Amino acid sequence: QQPVQSPQAVILREGEDAVINCSSSKALYSVHWYRQKHGEAPVFLMILLKGGEQKGHDKISASFNEKKQQSSLYLTASQLSYSGTYFCGTESSGGYNKLIFGAGTRLAVHP
Amino acid sequence: DAGVIQSPRHEVTEMGQEVTLRCKPISGHDYLFWYRQTMMRGLELLIYFNNNVPIDDSGMPEDRFSAKMPNASFSTLKIQPSEPRDSAVYFCASDRTNTGELFFGEGSRLTVL
Numbered sequence: 328q329q330p331v332q333s334p335q336a337v338i339l340r341e342g343e344d345a346v347i348n349c350s351s352s353k354a355l356y357s358v359h360w361y362r363q364k365h366g367e368a369p370v371f372l373m374i375l376l377k378g379g380e381q382k383g384h385d386k387i388s389a390s391f392n393e394k395k396q397q398s399s400l401y402l403t404a405s406q407l408s409y410s411g412t413y414f415c416g417t418e419s420s421g422g423y424n425k426l427i428f429g430a431g432t433r434l435a436v437h438p
Numbered sequence: 439d440a441g442v443i444q445s446p447r448h449e450v451t452e453m454g455q456e457v458t459l460r461c462k463p464i465s466g467h468d469y470l471f472w473y474r475q476t477m478m479r480g481l482e483l484l485i486y487f488n489n490n491v492p493i494d495d496s497g498m499p500e501d502r503f504s505a506k507m508p509n510a511s512f513s514t515l516k517i518q519p520s521e522p523r524d525s526a527v528y529f530c531a532s533d534r535t536n537t538g539e540l541f542f543g544e545g546s547r548l549t550v551l
Contacts, residue, residue: 329480357538359538359540361540367544368529368542368543368544368545369481369529369540369542370542371539371540371541374538374539414480414481416540418538425471425483425486425493425494426471426483426540427483428473428480428481428483429480430480431480431481
């Protein structure tokens with residue numbers, strides 16, 4: 328039931344790009360992305376509702392393919408501040424329901 | 439506006455003791471969630487409330503765990519008796535209907551010796 332995230336970890340140099348994937352075995356109503364810095368609480372990045380939409384947040388964007396039950400998070404021209412663990416959370420029924428998080432993808436951006 | 443407030447921030451206790459974690463959600467938010475985070479299992483949803491009513495507690499690991507929300511501004515998560523495997527960071531989060539954006543508290547780090 329937990330969505331699967333890949334890769335587990337990514338190491339980047341400043342300015343490089345990365346893609347984080349999230350897939351589910353269940354039909355999805357929405358996908359949520361959060362970032363957690365070490366020792367802090369997760370912070371909301373964006374939500375994608377079924378309909379195949381794509382959203383952006385500064386240089387971070389995401390897509391949602393409901394047919395494939397997948398979402399991808401795109402980080403372009405990475406900055407040091409992007410370092411942290413990225414979680415996707417999935418909601419698998421219509422209306423408001425519980426959010427189940429993936430295991431997370433650790434991203435480290437170095438100068 | 440104040441965010442989600444959790445207490446205590448850190449708790450160290452001995453096996454068998456009762457532990458009570460507290461949460462004050464953001465005013466106006468009608469959903470409240472309790473999550474547990476460990477290295478092994480990541481972020482696990484334990485229970486969530488809507489308008490103070492428990493909606494889904496299927497994630498509560500055992501009968502040793504209980505949660506209450508007596509009013510819109512307060513919730514507790516109780517572990518009795520505590521065990522070393524309960525050691526984790528417990529997060530409370532709140533949300534307003536249909537926004538889908540969870541606001542997390544800073545967490546309560548529990549260590550059971």
